[in-house]
Amino acid sequence: MSAVEPSLDPILAARGLVKRFGRVVALSGADLELYPGEVLAVIGDNGAGKSSLIKCLSGAMVPDEGAIELDGQAVQFRRPQDARAAGIETVYQTLAVAPALDIAANMFLGREQRRPGPLGSILRMIDKPGMRRSAQEAVQRLGIATIQNMNQAVETLSGGQRQAVAVARAAAFGSKVVILDEPTAALGVKESGLVLQMIRDLRENGLPVILISHNMPHVFEVADRIHIQRLGRRAAVIKPDEYSMSDAVAIMTGAATAGGG
Amino acid sequence: MAVDVVAADETDDPEIAADAGVDRGRGNLVSSIQSVLHRYPALSPALVLLAAYVVFTFLGDGRFARLDTTGRMLQQTAVVGVLAIGQTIIVLTAGIDLSIGVIAIFSHLFMAKLAMNNGWPSILALLAGFAAATLFGALNGALVSKVKLPPFIVTLGTLNIFLALGLIYSQAREISGDDLRGSGNGLLVWTGKTISLGSLRITTGVLMVVVLYAVFAYVLSNTAWGRHIYAVGDDADAAALAGIDVNRVKLSAYAVAGFVYGLGGWILLGRADTASTNNAGGANLDTITAVVIGGTSLFGGRGLIWGTLLGALIVTVYNTGLSLAGVNQDYRTLAIGILVIVAVAIDQWIRKARK
Numbered sequence: 001m002s003a004v005e006p007s008l009d010p011i012l013a014a015r016g017l018v019k020r021f022g023r024v025v026a027l028s029g030a031d032l033e034l035y036p037g038e039v040l041a042v043i044g045d046n047g048a049g050k051s052s053l054i055k056c057l058s059g060a061m062v063p064d065e066g067a068i069e070l071d072g073q074a075v076q077f078r079r080p081q082d083a084r085a086a087g088i089e090t091v092y093q094t095l096a097v098a099p100a101l102d103i104a105a106n107m108f109l110g111r112e113q114r115r116p117g118p119l120g121s122i123l124r125m126i127d128k129p130g131m132r133r134s135a136q137e138a139v140q141r142l143g144i145a146t147i148q149n150m151n152q153a154v155e156t157l158s159g160g161q162r163q164a165v166a167v168a169r170a171a172a173f174g175s176k177v178v179i180l181d182e183p184t185a186a187l188g189v190k191e192s193g194l195v196l197q198m199i200r201d202l203r204e205n206g207l208p209v210i211l212i213s214h215n216m217p218h219v220f221e222v223a224d225r226i227h228i229q230r231l232g233r234r235a236a237v238i239k240p241d242e243y244s245m246s247d248a249v250a251i252m253t254g255a256a257t258a259g260g261g
Numbered sequence: 262m263a264v265d266v267v268a269a270d271e272t273d274d275p276e277i278a279a280d281a282g283v284d285r286g287r288g289n290l291v292s293s294i295q296s297v298l299h300r301y302p303a304l305s306p307a308l309v310l311l312a313a314y315v316v317f318t319f320l321g322d323g324r325f326a327r328l329d330t331t332g333r334m335l336q337q338t339a340v341v342g343v344l345a346i347g348q349t350i351i352v353l354t355a356g357i358d359l360s361i362g363v364i365a366i367f368s369h370l371f372m373a374k375l376a377m378n379n380g381w382p383s384i385l386a387l388l389a390g391f392a393a394a395t396l397f398g399a400l401n402g403a404l405v406s407k408v409k410l411p412p413f414i415v416t417l418g419t420l421n422i423f424l425a426l427g428l429i430y431s432q433a434r435e436i437s438g439d440d441l442r443g444s445g446n447g448l449l450v451w452t453g454k455t456i457s458l459g460s461l462r463i464t465t466g467v468l469m470v471v472v473l474y475a476v477f478a479y480v481l482s483n484t485a486w487g488r489h490i491y492a493v494g495d496d497a498d499a500a501a502l503a504g505i506d507v508n509r510v511k512l513s514a515y516a517v518a519g520f521v522y523g524l525g526g527w528i529l530l531g532r533a534d535t536a537s538t539n540n541a542g543g544a545n546l547d548t549i550t551a552v553v554i555g556g557t558s559l560f561g562g563r564g565l566i567w568g569t570l571l572g573a574l575i576v577t578v579y580n581t582g583l584s585l586a587g588v589n590q591d592y593r594t595l596a597i598g599i600l601v602i603v604a605v606a607i608d609q610w611i612r613k614a615r616k
Contacts, residue, residue, distance in 0.1 A: 013318055080506050096502035098492040100562045110504035112485035124484045
């Protein structure tokens, strides 16, 4: 079925996922494999089951049937927190940032660190300087030069910078996999470039990335492999240097199959 | 691939960076005022309070500036001040509480009656009053977070329910401070005890209010719970995706506010020196006035607890200053009304600049 199969074992795999909403079948036996150190793009027409597939992997949706394996171990995600605890971080299209809070606070939102000693254990004081330092480091590791001040409220940032904060958060906490849902959809050319560069940096830091996108040029620019979703299941997996964008669109719409041209 | 620096970030000064989104042609002074006010939400009420104090000091016949007047104003602000802490927490979660006054009324009746009529030791009666108020707050919180009803409707309903409970329970009988002291329950009116610093006379209740503000200022800015209050009010969906249990944060906010109303009941009992359903009647709207004038946004997620204290003081200073200047009650009410509208208009203006 797939055109390419790297030799390593997948870090994250989904087998035969099925998800129904009443009579509508969103996933009808969908498979997915993500290998260590790669950027896997997921493309597909509206209604092909891209977002249902991703939601199953990020814990936002529980599949009716099928199995998910992380590092070869079967896992079951009931809530997004479960997937996060397992090392899968997702950057949602809506970004999930609180605009009035500053960058450091957003980076640690929902997992604040406390001060050591009685200040933290008795007075429950959060470690503001420590979190600010870690946030700064996370941002620097991704080479985001445009964000300097971690005390800056997120609402004062541009769309690309907000995306950068969300990606930096995912990179800082995602130990196994980072999932990005349409990260460039709302961005201009320059800012998209920044985000694509961050995706490459994630891969260089050894974190595999799943990228969901409608934007073919972006997909072909950064992806190592492209998973094409069609009618609730995987239609093909192609390599961007072996297929053209119009081939990919043809497979997406059912006008062609992989290998057949 | 070379990634260029986006224009907004040539500086790490957040105020200047913040301005980049605003049309520069419209005048930098106005937009920098806007962004300073936006960054320091307690600044505008502090300036208003200072201005009012200066104006009334020079306007009147000298009575306003005397220390005994200041002491009286602080005592007058104590009850609304403490209740407004709870209102601020709830408004920060993008909620509203209309049942504040009646929870405080019920809790102070409950304390006094348990001690007087049921012979409970003062300390237990006091704790029972706090517990009842916390429970009422938690009930509001459960209806808001679990049953998903709008806070306005929930607390409008419980306003009447808690008021009726208070009336039924007390059978419209009052318990005076003398009765309490005479029966060895002086603890319950301890919050009305006067402390004199020269001609400045305040009460232990006033000191308690100041301490409570300090405690909640710390909790809101230095604990994870405090941050989650802001995050939930700012954008509940984003907070949920970031892994915050939004329902639990809301429920706990209303319960903590309820506990504060219980403390408010104690301070009310000392201040009024009697337990009566007639006490603290206007407290609901007065706390909202204090919160709004204090710069906390009714849309949630923005504001500082100290602003609320300033807001409560502003109302008292206006009332006292205008009264001493010979302005009658009707015009004072008119002035406060205008003040509220202006405060909300300024809040909107500050927000609009930032989209």
